[in-house]
Amino acid sequence: MASSPAFQTDNGSAAMDAATPAFSPLYQQIKGLILQSLQGGEWKPGESIPSEMDLAARFRVSQGTVRKAIDELAAENLLVRRQGKGTFVATHSEQHVQYRFLKLVPDIGDQGSEGPAERSVLECKRLRASADVARALALRSGDAVVQVRRTLAFGGMPTILEDLWLPGNAFKGLTSEQMAGYHGPTYAMFEVEFGVRMVRAEEKIRAVAADAAQATLLQVAQGTPLLSVERVAYTYNDVPMELRRGLYRTDTHHYRNALS
Amino acid sequence: MASSPAFQTDNGSAAMDAATPAFSPLYQQIKGLILQSLQGGEWKPGESIPSEMDLAARFRVSQGTVRKAIDELAAENLLVRRQGKGTFVATHSEQHVQYRFLKLVPDIGDQGSEGPAERSVLECKRLRASADVARALALRSGDAVVQVRRTLAFGGMPTILEDLWLPGNAFKGLTSEQMAGYHGPTYAMFEVEFGVRMVRAEEKIRAVAADAAQATLLQVAQGTPLLSVERVAYTYNDVPMELRRGLYRTDTHHYRNALS
């Protein structure tokens, strides 16, 4: 039953060969074990994980040590604590903070009141990864990927035009209908349909001018300045699982960022 | 000497009039007391604060409670812990993460290797706040403000053109020479010269086209897409102390953002 305790004092007790800078506190090791269970699918998004006391017993450590491990995982948005109820695996589905990665907000009006965007899927096809797509997704050039092109509109106004690239292996059988028909965030659909949970992302933002095709799709004049947002999203263990290149209209919306 | 202990059980013991949802854990109260000392200037940026044991004695609580308060302040980048040395008030000066609020990075080359920007101050004048500037700074229209216009260049290439508005009261006597001559981040200069420490900020980002004047200053063609970055920076207690409107060239640099 119980996993090996792995006390910190075990570090380098024997065989301290060569470069062994490794030292990790117990709670970090516990954090790693919990992470493994998350990756392995022992607890799925939305489900509750065992109580702190249970985990403490399972790992043969004190509750406080488990607590600190969970604290960090909660700070990274991998887990969500709810007093009196338990600790849950974070999800893009019923999270009250839906569309957590979408930072585009309307200039006026209360944020969040605009509801979900209207999606139009223009294209959804399988192809071989180009060099830059392969690099972003840690694949080899020519590996299978799925490409999706779509627009998002708010209140009937097309506002976002984006391309998504997904590893073909993990997203076998993704269809236009799935992309368009699912109610809720796309990342929630990825969790349900493909067991892929996006944990964090990095974005590179630039200002560009709309070309003819882009201008038509976004219903703006050619040459209109647009926000170019290139995103790489990662699952557990920093494995890249999505490359996304978006163009945002910023005449009625803006990209909001908090610095701290 | 010792401040009032203020145990949690004191909450609402008497006079629980009307809406009193207030309940804060002891460590939150301690956090508030430490925050007051920071605001009051008892410990200045770069200095060390008393040890956890000292603070525990001063506030009549256990070390663990002080620890949790400091943990949160450190997570908010107000304090910096250094094992074996002490806990220090964060500063924009000798922080290894200088230019913490500047998210523009070069497309190629290791981040941080580009060194500080070359500053050119174009203007530095006192005037009365317009309506929108007043609103952003929580002033009244017509209150005195200082406006600074400058460019930042990297490797000789002008890359940022920005206007700063600062409350006239807090920044009496700010000169062009100070803005241009100080070695290190502008926010570090604000700490040293005016005792104003910027703690967090919010940015609104858009894509815009360069007008004639802007194009000249940034050495680009008129109509070139630029990143428009409007920032409001806050001191302690969410008091806004700076409005900044910047235009970034994004042909050789990009705005980098991490989502988590």
Add this chain to the structure above:
DNA sequence: CAGTGGTCTAGACCACACT
């Protein structure tokens, strides 16, 4: 009521920095 997370304490020991 029982079970969960949240707070607080007190004490022991470890890792690191300075002197």
Add this chain to the structure above:
DNA sequence: GTGTGGTCTAGACCACTGC
């Protein structure tokens, strides 16, 4: 060595949720 933050433990009690 002394003092600092960092880790770990064990136990007590509080606050919230749902039966």
